[in-house]
Amino acid sequence: MILASPSELAMWLSLLTIIAYVIPALVADRMGPNLTRRYLWLAWLMHAFTLGLGLWGETPRFGFAPALSVTVWWVLTAYTVESQYFPKFKARWVMAALGSAAVALSWYFPGQPLQVSASLWLPLHWALGIASYGMFAAAVVHAALMTSAEIEIRKGNENQSGLPLLTLERLMFRFVLIGFILLTFTLIAGFVFGEQLYGAAGVHWKWDHKTVFSVLSWLTFGALLLGRHQFGWRGRRAVRVLYTGSAFLLFAYAGSRFVLEVILGRSL
Numbered sequence: 001m002i003l004a005s006p007s008e009l010a011m012w013l014s015l016l017t018i019i020a021y022v023i024p025a026l027v028a029d030r031m032g033p034n035l036t037r038r039y040l041w042l043a044w045l046m047h048a049f050t051l052g053l054g055l056w057g058e059t060p061r062f063g064f065a066p067a068l069s070v071t072v073w074w075v076l077t078a079y080t081v082e083s084q085y086f087p088k089f090k091a092r093w094v095m096a097a098l099g100s101a102a103v104a105l106s107w108y109f110p111g112q113p114l115q116v117s118a119s120l121w122l123p124l125h126w127a128l129g130i131a132s133y134g135m136f137a138a139a140v141v142h143a144a145l146m147t148s149a150e151i152e153i154r155k156g157n158e159n160q161s162g163l164p165l166l167t168l169e170r171l172m173f174r175f176v177l178i179g180f181i182l183l184t185f186t187l188i189a190g191f192v193f194g195e196q197l198y199g200a201a202g203v204h205w206k207w208d209h210k211t212v213f214s215v216l217s218w219l220t221f222g223a224l225l226l227g228r229h230q231f232g233w234r235g236r237r238a239v240r241v242l243y244t245g246s247a248f249l250l251f252a253y254a255g256s257r258f259v260l261e262v263i264l265g266r267s268l
Helices: 007-032 034-058 064-085 093-108 122-154 164-193 195-196 211-232 233-264
Strands: none
Touching: 007 034, 007 093, 034 064, 034 093, 064 093, 064 122, 064 164, 064 233, 093 122, 122 164, 164 211, 164 233, 211 233
């Protein structure tokens, strides 16, 4: 028997994962809500395998596309859990598009080979950072759904999301709060374990582009939560601030890596 090479295995697994995402989006009305959720869980699990193959395979790699893929996986995790509590939540097309695009992009741009690091704190630092990415991305998805629902209601059309605007808004701020907590721990870990992370004695904080944009995003999200609590920010104002903070966070890693890997064709 001829075994598939790692690249062929990654290609086929990515293709099957994309199909698993697309099926519930296309034929969900025929399958029913329970079977649709099972297919989404299957796609979510296969997505996890594709990530694991890239991060812990024969040649571990990471870059802007795998980072986005992990982020989307966190968004899908939030959606699959939410769908258990809100069965009427209709976002399968959005989830299928995000999942399919993330898996395809990660396969086409697998990133640079990971260097062996002596720091045991680097995986924790990355895990916290990517988890915060995912929570803020989930907040952005809910903000987009909320904005779309508001426009449809103003036109006199039915809210296609399946959830009331107040519920979408409450979920959006819940994800912002969780993401803010995770981002705070990420920055704290980067400062406390700076010597181990950067491999330089006496270096606790490295003011590179990742740090600058991460701090800017932390300040923006903090202002959003403070404005919500003290001044009752909501609606378009809250969404604009959320988008601004998310843009800063995107530039902190994925955006800069995209420029380096794709446009400039080199690694850090």
